[in-house]
Amino acid sequence: GVESLAAAISEERGTIEDVLEPFLIQQGFMIRTPRGRMVTSNAYQHFGVVAPASGKGDDLFD
Structure with a gap:
């Protein structure tokens, strides 16, 4: 979660x-x-990473 991210980026x-x-x-x-x-x-496109196929349509902008 956010605590892990906070620790990772100090x-x-x-x-x-x-x-x-x-x-x-x-x-x-x-x-x-x-x-x-x-x-x-x-975000995936920005970093050039293939997004995992969730099949749920969770992406707000698609």
């Missing part, structure tokens, strides 16, 4: 939630769902 949880997360949502790289935070296909 950043405070509050900074991630208040600064980084809104930016990623605004750019279309992440969405918040009832299941938690999820990356979008835009």
Whole structure:
């Protein structure tokens, strides 16, 4: 979760939630769902990674 990410990038949880997360949502790289935070296909494309096939249609922008 967000605590693991905070530890991995040596950043405070509050900074991630208040600064980084809104930016990623605004750019279309992440969405918040009832299941938690999820990356979008835009994020996979940006990094040149093939998105896993979920078959659920969870991506907000597709």
